[in-house]
Amino acid sequence: MTFTTRIVNGKVYDPMNNIDGEIRDICIEDGRIVESMPDDASRIDAGGMVIMPGGIDIHCHIAGAKVNAGRKLMPEDHRRDPHPETAFTRSGTGGIVPSTFATGYRYATLGYTTAMEAAVPPITARHTLEELDCTPIIDKGFYVLLGNNIFLHNLLREGRHEEFRQTIAWWVNATKAYTTKLVNPCGDEPWKGQRNKNITDIDEKVDGISPRIIIEAFVNAVNAMGFPHPPHIHCNNLGHSGNYKTTLETMRTAGDQRLHVAHIQFHSYGGVTGKNPTSKAAEIIEYVNQHPNITCDIGQVMFGNATIMTADAPLAYVLRGFNKNKWVNADTECESGCGILPFTYQEHVYTHTMQWAIGLEMFLLSEDPWRVILSTDHPNGGSFMNYPKLIRLLMDKSFRREEMGRVNQKAIAKTALNDLDREYTLNEIAIITRAGPARALGLKNKGHLGPGADADITIYDDMDDKEMMFNAPRYVIKSGIPIIADHEFRGDHTGRLLHITPEYDQSIEETVKPFFESFYSVEFGNYAIDDSYMHDHEVIQTTKTS
Amino acid sequence: MSLKLSLHTKPDVPLEAAVICTDKLNGANETAIAALTVFHGNDQTALGEFFTVKGQCDGEIHIEGDLANVKHLGSEMTSGKMIIEGDVGQHLGAGMSGGEIIVEGNAGNWVAPEMTGGRVIIKGNAGHMVGSAYRGDAVGILGGEIIIHGNVGNELGSAMRNGLVVAGGNSGDFTGVNMHAGTIIVLGEMGIRSGAGMKRGTILSMHNADMLPTFSHACTYHPYFVRLYLAYIKEQGLTIDDAQLVGNYQRWVGDAIELNRGEILLYVN
């Protein structure tokens, strides 16, 4: 179905095109934004409303084997939050980890139209693609986990860097991924192979290689191949006090090449391992401010229920000791590990308040909103359904002060939050939720409203209470299709997979194959996902530089 | 006068009738009650399609007929009394916080899950998961009393944190599995793996039982508090021997894989 319309009278926030709250017409035709259209086209009167591109979540966990394990782990969470069908949309279950359908619809009800699943072991890519296909409305892609991959480790150990690069390209093609993801590189193998062991230093050697060697190799390879989004890294020592040094070293390892640091809040802690953390938000964000090659998302912690869901298996083991609740830990063949557990961030707890405050500090100290992107690492820091509240925390100083009064005061006193009076503008919010992630992801048709852009548009009522405003857009248009109008679902849409197809030398398969035959549970011939398997998808071009 | 509901048409598939509850029917007239929504499978239909409605609810409801396929009766009940003159289906009194439900016949699975108060009395037998947590939840009933005169199925009182659950007859396997606290009394025999994963709480049985290896025998003694409980359930019409009242009990402590603070007391004949 095509939909042609002109949106009139709305205040447009399109930072990519330097439009900051001007009243402009937006014309939509065939799923794209166009320069103009005849006057007799249908109109949406957006008087008193705010128009933004559809939101883009650069880092979340919404599909795949671990997400599904998270769902199975918590039937009680789903029972309490049913997601009923409407005339246009299907039913599902909500909670912290919603069902696939509810995930898509709930993103849409916040005005988000693109979301990237941030951690998929290659072997579960097929499962992930099926789930993403059942995640309606939004466009989506995923980052494939390669940082704890034994085969790649072996290549690095032997110094076979060209084959390493070819294998990455092969693996990204084989899985239909969007970029590579590193999670606690080098950490899973000691955990899986030795009793409860984790890596604690970026230069610690495991069988001849260290996290730094892996990070460097990935940064070099991915940048050389010109992936639209650089390696997406979850640094070593997540959550441990004193980990900010590791994070700084990780960013330094990238030199001036592009690197995306995921949920950076979890990696900005001072203090001594095993003791209460202190805030190193200023140090970390200072480095980010000074280095335009670095992008990051915050991974803000929001009070209330969350689900820890990570490929960082040793971390999950540590956390499971805190609340003695149910948990899952898994070994994903030669590729990764995994840990899942329900978690609750509580206002009165020192560490939780510190995490909350560090995230906010980083937002408020960020000098380049284009590179410091909003996320809660859904569902790790809290559900993406917290985004409106987070936006209000950033935009509304008095609300922030009010919330600060309800949390652990000992922790707050140790942060700079009391001295930070910054309030985000709507334009800056449009950057950290739309334009910024689009640029970081290299999505040229998203995150803006210029001609040729995907017609992914959100129209909010302009309200003083920003939480209410961002909680319920009046209109959501996805690929030109009206999904939500007057706060009600008016349409459905499948959304498409965003992935890349970097070139590689096919002969690399002969190198990879013997490893599969020796160590995998899956035949090499059955492993790669062929194109016939794909549903609606879009290939984003790589820009090869060497 | 009290309200009387008589089943005139037996449902083919389970009828979800959470509306049949004193709190929801108090004061309503017959026509209004007959028009209330119930789900017959996934069909939305009216209560009157299955029940003849007589009288008005003044805190008391009498229900008659074979209700074995009628679910969720008395869900979320807070006060009043429901008397069911026959068998009843699953999820009876789910989440109830007060009032009393008396079933003259047998009850299905999931009697009073997540109850916080009130009392359920089943004169016949009951199914599995009596007074338990729903799947995924760590905590079952938080209070109240469930008294089954007959036999019960597996996982009696699973994950309960407080309250009293009594089986006059035998109980199935996993009696008191994962219980946090509270009291379970089984006057008959218990199945296997009683108290598996229990943290605290008391399971009392009048018969010897197979103990898990994670339970240890502490002593044989006469626990005075048992007298209070036995006297209490005797008043509820269950049969207690004087010998049981004054007798000795083996105290088994477990589950050692958890806190090791729970106990299973077995009457020594």
Next chain:
Amino acid sequence: MITMKIKSTEIVDTFAEAFKMSGTRVIITAATKQWAMAAAQSMTGFATSVIGCKCEAGIERELNAEETPDMRPGVSVLLFAMDADGLGKRLVERIGQCVMTCPTTACFNGLESDTTAIVGGQLRYFGDGHQIGKVLGDQRLWRIPVMDGEFVVDEHFGIQDAVGGGNILILGKDQKTVLKAATAATKAMCEIDGVILPFPAGVVRSGSKVGSKYKSLIASSNDAYCPTLRTVTGKSLVPEDVNCVLEIVIDGLNEATVADAMRVGLHAAAKPGIKQLSAGNYGGNLGQYHLYLNKILEAS
């Protein structure tokens, strides 16, 4: 002034001045009546007067097995103090030291009241983490591991307003006669439920008045009734021919039961050789309750 007589005994037209106190009832059960009584006697020891003991306590009566919560023989004890807080502290001390220590006992609340003191909830810490709480209906119990098994004690004990210091004075010709009359009176008064006689065997000889010539003393000997001082103080209330005076003090859960106890006591004490029956008061300004002997006797 005498306006009334029981047989030959004159009833002085005066009143007993009683005080508002807080009272509670404790039920002690044990394997045998003897062990329950041992605990009760220990618990009610050194509890004659709030002046020196911080509380007044006594055994109300023995209980049959059918009457107790755990269907074992028992004893009910009444305990009184000047306020609810103090009473709670005394309960914790006395149940902890005298009942918990006594073999086979259990200890239950015997008074339904909206005001309660936490007792088992304090004593449970003796269990050092091994105590077990149980809830049965509205009752919350603690099971504290002890060397003969478990000590079971209620979490809460009910507290209500009570009446302390009801009394009668027996004035007779000699010690032997007055003792006999007092013993008869206490025996009759013990039949009344809801009262106790806190003094040794229910009788006190060192009746007191408020104040003293010594500044540090708040009470001193009631010289008006000391026969040895009949001609000394000038305010003596001891008639000629009276050579011994004894007092019976009554604490009860309410005014009516105290009055009942005084009435049966007066009747039982009115024997040949007892010249007068009277009551102690402080002029009526200190106590909240004025129990007039004439009215009490007329009410029967």
